[in-house]
Amino acid sequence: MSAKELTGTQILMKVLKEEGVDTIFGYPGGAVIDIYDELANTDIKHLLVRHEQGAVHAADGFARASGRTGVCFATSGPGATNTVTGIATAYLDSIPIVIITGQVPTQLIGNDAFQEVDIVGITRPCTKHNYLVKDINSLERILREAFFLARTGRPGPILVDIPKNIQTMKATFNGPQEIVLKTYKPTYKPNVKQLSKVAGLIKNAKRPLIFSGGGAVLSGGSEALTKLAKTMNIPVTSTLMGLGGFPGTDDLWLGMPGMHGTFRANMAISQCDLMLAIGVRFDDRVTGRTDDFAPNATIVQIDIDPTSIHKNIEVAVPIVGDCKIAVEKLNELLAKEEGPEEAPDRSEWANKIKTWKETCPLAYDQKDIIKPQYVVDTFFKMTKGEAIVTTEVGQNQMWAAQYYHFNRPNQFITSGGLGTMGFGLPAAIGAQMACPDALVVDVAGDGSIQMNIQEMATAVQYNLPIKIIILNNRYLGMVRQWQDLFFDKRYSSTTLDHNPDFVKLAEAFGAKGLRATKPEEVESVLKEGLEYKGTVIMEFVVDREENVYPMVPAGKAITDMLLV
Amino acid sequence: MSEKRHILSIQVDNEPGVLSRIVGLFSGRGYNIDSLNVAATNEPHISRITMVTTADTAIMEQIKKQLHKLINVATVHDLTESDYVQRELALIKIHAKMDNRSELINIVNIFRYKIVDVGPDHVTIQATATEDKLKAFIELVTPMGIKEIVRTGSIALYRGN
Numbered sequence: 001m002s003a004k005e006l007t008g009t010q011i012l013m014k015v016l017k018e019e020g021v022d023t024i025f026g027y028p029g030g031a032v033i034d035i036y037d038e039l040a041n042t043d044i045k046h047l048l049v050r051h052e053q054g055a056v057h058a059a060d061g062f063a064r065a066s067g068r069t070g071v072c073f074a075t076s077g078p079g080a081t082n083t084v085t086g087i088a089t090a091y092l093d094s095i096p097i098v099i100i101t102g103q104v105p106t107q108l109i110g111n112d113a114f115q116e117v118d119i120v121g122i123t124r125p126c127t128k129h130n131y132l133v134k135d136i137n138s139l140e141r142i143l144r145e146a147f148f149l150a151r152t153g154r155p156g157p158i159l160v161d162i163p164k165n166i167q168t169m170k171a172t173f174n175g176p177q178e179i180v181l182k183t184y185k186p187t188y189k190p191n192v193k194q195l196s197k198v199a200g201l202i203k204n205a206k207r208p209l210i211f212s213g214g215g216a217v218l219s220g221g222s223e224a225l226t227k228l229a230k231t232m233n234i235p236v237t238s239t240l241m242g243l244g245g246f247p248g249t250d251d252l253w254l255g256m257p258g259m260h261g262t263f264r265a266n267m268a269i270s271q272c273d274l275m276l277a278i279g280v281r282f283d284d285r286v287t288g289r290t291d292d293f294a295p296n297a298t299i300v301q302i303d304i305d306p307t308s309i310h311k312n313i314e315v316a317v318p319i320v321g322d323c324k325i326a327v328e329k330l331n332e333l334l335a336k337e338e339g340p341e342e343a344p345d346r347s348e349w350a351n352k353i354k355t356w357k358e359t360c361p362l363a364y365d366q367k368d369i370i371k372p373q374y375v376v377d378t379f380f381k382m383t384k385g386e387a388i389v390t391t392e393v394g395q396n397q398m399w400a401a402q403y404y405h406f407n408r409p410n411q412f413i414t415s416g417g418l419g420t421m422g423f424g425l426p427a428a429i430g431a432q433m434a435c436p437d438a439l440v441v442d443v444a445g446d447g448s449i450q451m452n453i454q455e456m457a458t459a460v461q462y463n464l465p466i467k468i469i470i471l472n473n474r475y476l477g478m479v480r481q482w483q484d485l486f487f488d489k490r491y492s493s494t495t496l497d498h499n500p501d502f503v504k505l506a507e508a509f510g511a512k513g514l515r516a517t518k519p520e521e522v523e524s525v526l527k528e529g530l531e532y533k534g535t536v537i538m539e540f541v542v543d544r545e546e547n548v549y550p551m552v553p554a555g556k557a558i559t560d561m562l563l564v
Numbered sequence: 565m566s567e568k569r570h571i572l573s574i575q576v577d578n579e580p581g582v583l584s585r586i587v588g589l590f591s592g593r594g595y596n597i598d599s600l601n602v603a604a605t606n607e608p609h610i611s612r613i614t615m616v617t618t619a620d621t622a623i624m625e626q627i628k629k630q631l632h633k634l635i636n637v638a639t640v641h642d643l644t645e646s647d648y649v650q651r652e653l654a655l656i657k658i659h660a661k662m663d664n665r666s667e668l669i670n671i672v673n674i675f676r677y678k679i680v681d682v683g684p685d686h687v688t689i690q691a692t693a694t695e696d697k698l699k700a701f702i703e704l705v706t707p708m709g710i711k712e713i714v715r716t717g718s719i720a721l722y723r724g725n
Contacts, residue, residue: 013632125587125592129635132581149635183577307629310622 004174007025008139008167009038015143016044018176021071023433025049025058025426029075030115031102034167036073047433049461052079054084054426057452059097061430064413065438067220068149070097070430076104077115080120080161087157087421088126092417093241094218096155097126099147099497105165106134107553108557120161128156136169141177148179153186154305155218171445172299176558186304190329197302197317198276199333205274207296207349211257214241215279215303221324222246222409225278225511228331233346234253234276235353237265239286240277240401241416242279248405249385254353255362258286260398260554263530264353266550266558268296271352272518275300282312284554292557304400319454360550360563361401370519372396372471372542376443378522379469384532387439388413388431392424392448394478396471398548400443423449425512429459439467439530446472446499456509459535467529468540473546481547485562506537515539567618569598571650571720572627574613577636578604585634586613595619595627599652599717608636613720616695643720650720653692655680656702659709660686660687668708675701686711 006014016024023045028036039046044439049055052074056167059070074083080101090097102112129149131397139162146158202208216225217469222245229236229252236246237254246253253358255262257269263456269275275297280286287293290312300317301309309318319326333365364373376399379387390413391397397414406412413431415423424442432440442449449470459466471477474492483491512532516525522540529538576582590597598616605612619627624642631640641652641714665687672679672689675697681688687707691698695718702710 120581122586124581124588181635184635305633307626307633310625 004172005170006173007170008136009034011140011171011173012162013038013042014046014072014142014173015140017042019147021069022071022266023047023062024071025055025430026073027052027055027075027079028073029079029102031076031104031164032073032100034164035100035102035162044432047458049426049458051452053086053422054080054429054452054455054458056083056099057089057420057423058430058433059099059424060090060095061390061413061427062084062434063095063097063430064427065410065431066411066434068434069147070095071100072097072168073100074102075100075115077117077179080117080119081113084122084126087123087422089415089418089423090157091126091128093415094214095157096150097157098150099157099159099164101159101161102167103132103161103163106163107165108223109163114245115506116391119159123159126157127159129152130159130161131162133163133166139166139171140174144177144179145181146547148181149184153184175365181221186389187306187320188304188322188325190302190319190326192329194298194319195326195330196315196333198319198330199337200242201274201298201300201317202232202234202276202334203230203337203346206274206344208232208274208276209268209272210234210236210246210276211238211269211280212236212242212245212278213239213280213377214290215323216245217279217409219279219322219324220409221279221322221327224324224327224331228334231331232334235268237261237268239283239416240414241278243339243401244406244409244411247407251406253363256401258558259288259554260402260548260550261286261552261558262362262402263561263563264356266552266561267354267356269560270296270557272297272549275299277315279289279303281308285313288552288556288558292559306432320530326378345429366519368519369543370516370522370540372399372473372546373403374519375469375471375522375526375540375542376400377427377514379526381443382406382523382526383439383441387441387471388435388457390414390424390427390431390440390442392442392444392451393419393421394448394476394479395548396443396445396477398478399471402548404443421448424470425449425452425459426455428468429455429464432464432466439471441467444468444470444516445477446470446474446496446502447476450499453505456511456535457505460510465534468537470475470537471542472499472501472502472539473542473544475544478548480545484545484547485551486553502539503538506535509535511535511537511540513537515541517541567599567620568624569616569618570624571648571718572615572616572617572631573641573643573720575605575610575630575638577638578609578611579636582611582636583613585636586631588710589630589634593626595623599715601717601719603615612655616718641700643651647723649692649718649723650718651692652695652698652716652718653690654659654698654713655688655690656705656713657686657688658675658705659685659711660684664708668705671701671704677701
């Protein structure tokens with residue numbers, strides 16, 4: 001045996017170390033037992049989750065909070081299928097993660113062996129790419145490609161399925177190599193001619209608007225974006241995925257647009273004459289009816305993924321490239337270029353936006369029952385907007401997005417594209433691992449939190465001081481809201497009358513449990529919970545039938561808002 | 565927007581699972597596949613897929629971009645945007661008794677196809693043609709009774725260089 005021959009599991013650990021992986025989320029099983037045995041020889045931290053879905057969401061939360069690639073392990077069969085929701089979640093939000101699954105030995109593949117499932121086949125449509133390792137000699141290359149693909153271009157999840165016998169076979173370890181993928185060459189550098197056209201459009205626009213998304217955050221382009229908005233005095237609205245990409249307390253900030261967007265953001269979209277769409281994909285939750293979306297605007301779209309351009313909305317100036325590089329270049333061009341004789345008068349535009357802001361601000365009326373918005377609002381004020389916030393999905397997510405104002409990127413961690421209930425708690429675990437000193441808070445509903453509640457045990461086991469705010473309305477609130485508005489209040493299967501006692505549940509897991517039932521208790525419960533050095537559940541018994549407003553009914557124009 | 569027929573020539577890595585990625589993309593996104601042909605090329609690591617699809621301009625643009633986005637896809641060309649040669653091979657087994665056999669042979673000769681198998685009550689014809697010509701032939705022989713038919717789907721290349 002030559003000195004450089006290593007087993008499959010040793011090769012895996014070597015590549016993980018070289019890729020800078022220091023934290024893995026996973027769950028062992030028969031097909032990955034060799035991997036776990038080798039893992040014990042390394043100094044990589046491993047968090048034993050309580051369900052594989054939790055492992056993927058935690059790796060995802062880790063990636064979003066740190067800007068690095070998240071990694072998780074799962075065994076074959078049910079272990080692998082349990083990762084699917086997590087993988088699809090990361091895929092829809094373009095999050096770089098690498099999922100390593102065990103597989104039955106190569107000679108048993110296709111035999112319906114114990115715990116065999118074709119996970120590569122199952123995850124083909126929800127991974128950026130995936131691999132079944134059939135030859136030990138290709139393992140090292142595949143692992144390096146997996147990390148390379150996950151983080152480059154439009155990022156995304158990559159799954160590598162490693163059969164049990166491959167894990168113990170030996171092969172020569174080559175060490176870091178240049179990765180050559182002839183068929184994969186993402187475009188980073190934008191077309192400069194197109195960008196100078198944009199510079200001209202900006203200088204001449206009377207009612208310009210920046211509409212930024214997850215791509216602006218993922219590319220690390222927030223600083224360039226903020227500079228562009230501030231130097232050119234352009235108001236900004238961002239998608240759910242883009243929140244934090246531009247400071248949420250800035251005067252130019254309009255709030256989120258779309259189905260639960262602010263009045264001013266939706267009005268600005270409908271009346272702008274120039275839209276700079278940066279790292280967005282024009283999701284239906286943002287556009288509403290597409291033929292009424294930004295009808296007066298020349299739309300410029302910058303995105304690294306060509307499929308995002310002309311998919312839902314026709315744009316006048318398409319630019320394929322990295323958002324950060326493109327916006328930096330645009331700033332450069334704008335600084336160099338001579339402006340028009342007279343700067344266009346944008347005071348009318350500014351006044352309009354001001355009027356919209358004053359006439360229809362986000363608001364709630366806190367009386368004798370706790371309003372969920374009041375909880376998020378108070379939480380925002382108490383933490384001065386500094387917390388890393390994860391969310392579940394539904395009303396809790398929308399109130400977090402509306403009432404917590406994010407001033408920096410990677411601070412708001414939410415399942416935007418797939419809308420995965422049960423995401424927030426495991427994602428908070430991942431985010432806390434990535435940022436041990438940060439205050440990490442999961443804003444949850446009583447429905448969503450129960451989807452991955454088992455991860456409380458993980459949080460407590462690893463002393464992770466994550467805070468969980470449960471806005472308890474004893475409903476599946478968002479569905480109930482739709483039933484309220486569009487189904488004559490027939491609350492079919494949305495009532496949660498058999499919730500557990502969340503305070504006792506927290507205690508059963510070894511965490512702290514707190515509850516507020518009256519508005520005057522909200523502050524003290526938040527204060528006690530947020531200051532506690534350990535895992536806490538803070539339950540707020542809120543107004544049961546509170547709805548999220550504004551709301552644009554599905555399929556309507558985004559100016560067609562229900563305001564209260 | 566009106567739908568049009570397009571012939572796509574797609575060069576892919578010759579690896580297991582690649583065809584499944586492409587077919588999955590089409591079924592998952594609701595695109596049409598009218599015909600599909602896959603085989604090796606003179607380069608051992610590259611296979612060529614020829615696919616006929618019907619789509620409007622906007623969908624066609626998405627199809628091309630989505631194909632490109634697949635890691636194993638090297639090139640995507642829409643041959644119908646330019647000059648191309650296209651052929652399809654079909655084997656057609658036709659009822660042929662003594663009374664209509666000579667008529668059938670005449671038709672085959674006119675089309676310059678080949679008879680590759682003959683039995684007491686059937687004739688199997690090998691036809692290499694464009695889709696349109698093949699369609700005309702099939703219409704002509706349908707009244708005689710087609711027992712079985714197998715077609716490769718179109719294959720095509722750009723004319724010239």
